[in-house]
Amino acid sequence: MDAYAEPRLFLRIVEAGSLRAAAEEFGVEPSAVTRRLAALERRLGAKLIVRSRTRSTPTDAGARYYQRMKGLLAEVDALEADIGGTAEEPTGILRVTAPGDFGVRFVAPVLREMADRFPRLEVDLRLGSGLADLAEQGIDVAIRIGPLRDSALIARKLGEIPRVVVASPGYLERRGVPKTPKELTDHESVFYLTHRPGAVTVFDGSDGPIEVPLKGRIAINNISAIVDLVEDGAGIHIGPIWAFHDAIEQGRVAQLLVDFPITAFPMHALYVETSHVPAKIRWFIDEMARRVRHIPGL
Numbered sequence: 001m002d003a004y005a006e007p008r009l010f011l012r013i014v015e016a017g018s019l020r021a022a023a024e025e026f027g028v029e030p031s032a033v034t035r036r037l038a039a040l041e042r043r044l045g046a047k048l049i050v051r052s053r054t055r056s057t058p059t060d061a062g063a064r065y066y067q068r069m070k071g072l073l074a075e076v077d078a079l080e081a082d083i084g085g086t087a088e089e090p091t092g093i094l095r096v097t098a099p100g101d102f103g104v105r106f107v108a109p110v111l112r113e114m115a116d117r118f119p120r121l122e123v124d125l126r127l128g129s130g131l132a133d134l135a136e137q138g139i140d141v142a143i144r145i146g147p148l149r150d151s152a153l154i155a156r157k158l159g160e161i162p163r164v165v166v167a168s169p170g171y172l173e174r175r176g177v178p179k180t181p182k183e184l185t186d187h188e189s190v191f192y193l194t195h196r197p198g199a200v201t202v203f204d205g206s207d208g209p210i211e212v213p214l215k216g217r218i219a220i221n222n223i224s225a226i227v228d229l230v231e232d233g234a235g236i237h238i239g240p241i242w243a244f245h246d247a248i249e250q251g252r253v254a255q256l257l258v259d260f261p262i263t264a265f266p267m268h269a270l271y272v273e274t275s276h277v278p279a280k281i282r283w284f285i286d287e288m289a290r291r292v293r294h295i296p297g298l
Contacts, residue, residue, distance in 0.1 A: 004076065006040040007069045009033065013049060014066050015138030018056045074274050090280035091120040098143035100127040101223040101243065106295065107143055110287050114280075121280060134272050140281050142270040143288065145240075153270040156285055159292040160264040162241045164248075165256040171233040172254060178236075181205070181212045181260050188235035189216035190226055201238055203260040210260065214238075238262065242295050267292065 013022045019037065023030040041048050048062035058066055077092070094114070098107040103125060111123040126139070134142060134153065148155055165184075178184050181203040191214075203210040216235055220226050223243045230237045230244075231252045247253045269285045271277070 004073060006036050006043075008073065009036055010040055010048060010062075011066060011070055011073070012138070013037065013056055014058050014062070018054070019049075019051065071274065074276060074278070077278070088279050089120065090114060090118045090278075090283045092278070092280060093122045093124055094141075094280040094284060095124040095126070095137075095139045096141045096143065096284065097126040097128065097139050099145055100221075102145065102240075103127045103143065105242075106291065107288070110284065110291060114283060114287070118283075134270065140271060140278075141284055143267070144270060145267045146265045148266075148268060148270075151270075152273065154273045155268045155270050156289070158267045158269055158285075158289050159295075160266050162264045163238055163262045164241045164244060165236060165238050165262070166230060166244050166248065166253040167236040167256060168231050168233045168253050169251070171230075171235065174233070178256060181210045181257060184212050184214055184236065187215075188218075189214040190229050190235040190237045191216055191219040192223065192226060192239065193219045193221035201262065203257070203262055205260060240265070 009022065009026070012025060013019055013033070016022045016025060019033045020030050023033045026033070037049060044061075044065070046061040046065075047059050048065060049056050050059055094111070096107060096111060097103075104127065108125055111125055115121055115123050134140075142153075143158075145161060167187075175187055178187060181201075184201075200211045200213050203212065218229065218234060220229070223239065226237055226239065227243055227247060229235070231247060236256070241248075244253055244255075248255050269288060271281055271285075
């Protein structure tokens with residue numbers, strides 16, 4: 001175990017949220033983690049972690065130690081990789097978070113190929129749309145789709161995702177084909193969960209923006225389920241073209257209002273600013289940027 005074993009363990013306790021979770025990651029008994037944490041606290045003369053039945057949280061001193069030590073260890077790892085000649089080879093654990101369906105389809109294959117190529121690399125993909133605290137949870141890169149909130153994170157734009165209006169032939173036979181965005185107010189929409197009924201969708205018209213409030217009674221946070229429902233005639237949906245590309249090509253859904261485009265969603269890779277960006281992060285982001293250029297519709 002290296003000279004920084006106890007600080008590294010402390011960082012994983014904070015990021016994992018509990019001593020037990022950290023012990024599982026390291027493959028040791030929780031009692032061993034407790035002993036090593038106690039040894040670190042005795043050496044520093046400060047209490048670093050407060051434990052409860054469900055979670056371990058850093059004290060004020062622990063939070064300061066975490067923030068400073070995380071940066072120091074990144075510098076140590078960069079120096080040792082440079083001296084050892086492996087600065088350009090991804091190593092360690094690459095932790096990535098991405099939206100669920102997009103992550104399954106496009107991020108997981110990239111991580112799998114990186115793991116195959118680099119034997120000293122481990123990968124950890126966490127699926128979900130919520131913007132996590134990257135530093136607190138130990139996440140290296142977050143893939144996010146949509147407008148970004150202001151933050152201290154570094155953002156690299158990977159591309160843009162066009163959105164389309166789609167419905168099944170069966171639905172259109174029953175309800176008619178909308179010819180203008182305003183006519184969508186007479187139709188049932190199927191929503192992604194973050195876009196609730198009543199929210200306004202903005203189309204680009206020849207005379208300027210067209211704001212349309214949509215209505216509907218179904219909202220789901222899974223794009224695959226939405227695709228199935230739309231194909232089954234549940235309603236109209238406004239969503240990413242990559243999700244409906246095959247269904248459009250095969251005639252299972254029809255693309256509507258093609259003369260009234262909707263603003264595309266930007267896609268970014270976010271990571272914490274450091275003086276040295278590890279090879280695992282650089283490789284992953286570069287490969288994602290290359291891959292998205294070949295995704296239909298992007």
